[in-house]
Amino acid sequence: MTPPDDLDTILARLHRAASDGQHLGALTSLRIAGLFGLDALTIDLINSTGTLELVWCDPADGPGPELDDLQYTLGDGPTLEAAQHGYTVSEPDLAATDQARWPLFLPAAMRSPARAVIAAPLQVGGETLGALTGYRATPGAMTASQTHDFHRVRRALLPLVPRSAPSAAGSDSGRGDGLRCYREEVQQAAGFLATTLAIPPDHALARLRAHAFRHDRSLTDLARDALTRRLRLD
Incomplete structure (x- = not known):
């Protein structure tokens, strides 16, 4: 180490x-x-x-x-x-x-x-x-x-800190400034779900969180499954 x-x-x-x-x-x-x-x-x-x-x-x-x-x-x-x-x-x-x-x-x-x-x-x-x-x-x-x-x-x-705060979850993707968006896939999945179900993004994120909690899964892993269509977002 x-x-x-x-x-x-x-x-x-x-x-x-x-x-x-x-x-x-x-x-x-x-x-x-x-x-x-x-x-x-x-x-x-x-x-x-x-x-x-x-x-x-x-x-x-x-x-x-x-x-x-x-x-x-x-x-x-x-x-x-x-x-x-x-x-x-x-x-x-x-x-x-x-x-x-x-x-x-x-x-x-x-x-x-x-x-x-x-x-x-x-x-x-x-x-x-x-x-x-x-x-x-x-x-x-x-x-x-x-x-x-x-x-x-x-x-x-x-x-x-004030120079680093993200404007929205997942919005720093591609900034190339050394800051990493660890939950980019979660935000992408929430955005896709919001579009699919015609619901606000925060409601979509809440649904993903609830599903992850109910099934004892990592939210990141759940988002990856959603983005690769291994999980039906409806």
Whole structure:
């Protein structure tokens, strides 16, 4: 496993990116999660429809997208709570977390690698634009030093956030700026369903989410089946 970059390197890169007018695409080569004893980090930003959109994760092949997708499909979880309410969420042992907090996410998380989580809002000018979320495969709280450094990095990210926010879920496809739209296929499937059934896009997305939840499937996998006609959208 590639070791994480040191904190000074990370902060210097972030400050330089901010000074150069860059966005979160500048983070694609940074390795940050391990610095805080975490196994995955994700950044979600709120698009123009009010939906959280995953735009970055570290490591790229880690469990971050899977765990983010669970919250997106189920409609609850730490990232959503941090972004919706504007405060930091920290649960050092998901197995011991009150089930009432995230009644849908917690049972699903127990079937995933996640055992601890921290999520903090990304706020600029008093407005919450998204959330930074960290996951760990073993239970236990972050140390005071790790938590302090986590928030130092979060604050250094803030100048890049307004330049990175997607205008609509899936609309950043093809921008070529280093930002990735992780749920592009979901938005394509929702758009196709909306056209097919002559319903609003948000209603189409809600139907896809409900189908994924009812059949215990990944929303991304469901969207791929819909786009390749292995699933009838009617």
